[in-house]
Amino acid sequence: MPRSAVIRFPGRNCETETLRAIARAGGEPALLDYRDTDLQGAQGVILPGGFSYGDYLRSGAIARFAPVMGPLRALAESGAPVLGICNGFQILCEAHLLPGALLHNTQQRFTARPVDIRIERTDTACTGHYTRGQVIRVPLAHGEGRFVADEATLDALETANQVVLRYVTVPGSDLPANPNGATRDIAGICNPEGNVVGFMPHPERLADPVLGDDVGLGFFTALVERCRGAEVGA
């Protein structure tokens, strides 16, 4: 069974939902610790949401130096699927595995609500179960989700098709679109190869019908399938 690891940092709070989502997606979930120095044979890794090291200094700034980040970087560079959700996205940016940075929301408040996002790219570590242009509504909860980068980096991201998810306004919706002031409505990006993905929304919170919907499960199904491909390939 393909093994997908979820890494717990001090202050993490979304690992249980993420492990459950992996299991529902047909994968073998493994909970790893930030002090681990190997990934215990995992073919893919998810950095779940929550906080890390109190988010002191900047979200993800201290977590990026945790022992587990060495093997994680090696796995990412091998082309294996790596997904960062919310604080995990912030860590991937601080670790320079993804470009840009995530700053305090424009409204200066922690925002927790549903959000409509459009799938902009499907050949990534975790979006192959959606169609390009598909809009889904998933939960979102963060204080620091405003994606920023310099104009040249933003243009390069657009040209290379590295914007994976974008906040959108659905006609007739009562939800304001961009929840945090993110530049160009960017909710998630990937590296050029598409195997490292980071985004702010929390699909693991909507990955089980008992929670009302499982529209978020597709991210985990796609990631588990990528892990299975690596397993067969090995």
Place this chain on the structure above:
Amino acid sequence: MTFRVHVRVIPRPGLLDPQGQAVEHALGSLGFGGVRDVRVGKAIELGIEAATPAEAEAAARRMCERLLANPVTEDVVVAVDA
């Protein structure tokens, strides 16, 4: 000897700084006129063992590059107490 090093971390020019905007607005409400371009950052003080002030400053700059500031979003000013 130990040098007292002051690191100021400020949002880069051109980057929206909602905290700075809120403070600027509040100052205006209090009647402080003519205040512009307010930026809110952070101040970090370090005691650094070094032979000279220049060495302490160089060490602080390396710390900024590695951890204390994010060059994507922040500029730094480093000063060493005489």
